Amino acid sequence: MTDSAMLEPSARPAPPQETTYHFVTSPEGSVIDVSDFKLWYGSSQALYDINLTFQRGLVTALIGPSGCGKSTLLRSLNRMNDLIDGLSIDGQITINGQDIYGPGVDVIALRKRMGMVFQKPNPFAMSIYDNVVYPLRVDGITDRRILDETCERALRGSALWDEVKDRLKESALGMSGGQQQRLCIARAIASDPEVLLMDEPCSALDPIATAKIEELIDELRGHYTIIIVTHNMQQAGRVSDNTAFMYLGRLIEYGKTETIFTAPKVPQTRDYVTGRFG
Numbered sequence: 120m121t122d123s124a125m126l127e128p129s130a131r132p133a134p135p136q137e138t139t140y141h142f143v144t145s146p147e148g149s150v151i152d153v154s155d156f157k158l159w160y161g162s163s164q165a166l167y168d169i170n171l172t173f174q175r176g177l178v179t180a181l182i183g184p185s186g187c188g189k190s191t192l193l194r195s196l197n198r199m200n201d202l203i204d205g206l207s208i209d210g211q212i213t214i215n216g217q218d219i220y221g222p223g224v225d226v227i228a229l230r231k232r233m234g235m236v237f238q239k240p241n242p243f244a245m246s247i248y249d250n251v252v253y254p255l256r257v258d259g260i261t262d263r264r265i266l267d268e269t270c271e272r273a274l275r276g277s278a279l280w281d282e283v284k285d286r287l288k289e290s291a292l293g294m295s296g297g298q299q300q301r302l303c304i305a306r307a308i309a310s311d312p313e314v315l316l317m318d319e320p321c322s323a324l325d326p327i328a329t330a331k332i333e334e335l336i337d338e339l340r341g342h343y344t345i346i347i348v349t350h351n352m353q354q355a356g357r358v359s360d361n362t363a364f365m366y367l368g369r370l371i372e373y374g375k376t377e378t379i380f381t382a383p384k385v386p387q388t389r390d391y392v393t394g395r396f397g
């Protein structure tokens with residue numbers, strides 16, 4: 120056991136200033152580039168000098184101890200943090216080269232390019248069908264054929280079609296928790312986003328429902344760029360191509376998932392993935 124093991128966060132050694140990189144690149148390059156990104160909640164700095172790229176079509180896991188800034192980083196990618204009082208940022212995040220915090224950015228349009236799935240499934244109190252096509256209706260699409268086709272495509276895409284095709288008009292609230300989460304993924308992919316952001320999508324699910332979501336993530340790989348925050352290191356190991364290990368608001372190591380879990384290059388990553396602190 121190392122010196123940093125089981126220490127209170129305030130007593131742990133300072134993280135290294137430089138990030139160690141050995142991530143897998145996609146033949147199609149990156150979708151999102153984060154450069155020298157910093158974020159403060161009021162006077163409290165939550166992210167320090169984050170530099171990383173999210174590779175197109177790959178699955179990236181964000182891991183690290185509670186409070187290290189994983190969700191803050193995820194929510195910065197689609198400007199979900201915007202409404203928080205006292206929030207300030209520095210640095211740049213681009214999606215396909217467009218500065219998402221630049222002047223004149225249409226935040227609603229930006230969020231459509233990035234579907235979001237939350238910890239707890241959040242279906243609306245309406246039918247399964249209406250849940251899936253909700254984003255299209257918000258866009259004013261009323262053509263029944265387009266709505267029907269999108270509903271089937273999204274439900275097939277979220278591995279739910281065969282389970283629900285005969286009860287599309289029934290309330291989504293009657294589905295199991297795992298089905299509800301796959302429905303939320305269907306709703307997220309209905310508007311054909313480029314990126315899927317998932318904030319601990321399995322934390323409220325049992326192991327069987329979790330396994331189905333993990334299978335689904337595997338099927339969605341390649342079609343979407345997926346970024347998943349997870350506390351479950353086995354899950355990160357199973358589903359992701361690259362893993363970003365964060366600690367005290369900094370990106371410590373960003374690398375190929377297999378290497379992060381079997382031969383991490385930074386001692387703090389090793390201590391975390393072997394369960395010495397968390």
Ligand SMILES: Nc1ncnc2c1ncn2[C@@H]1O[C@H](COP(=O)(O)OP(=O)(O)OP(=O)(O)O)[C@@H](O)[C@H]1O
Pocket residue numbers: 160165183184185186187188189190191192203
């Ligand atoms: N709305 C907020 N206002 C003020 N501080 C916040 C807010 N949200 C998060 N923080 C702080 O920012 C830091 C990073 O929090 P964040 O939720 O991003 O961490 P996390 O790694 O996702 O944690 P967890 O794994 O527990 O969800 C923490 O110190 C947290 O207390």
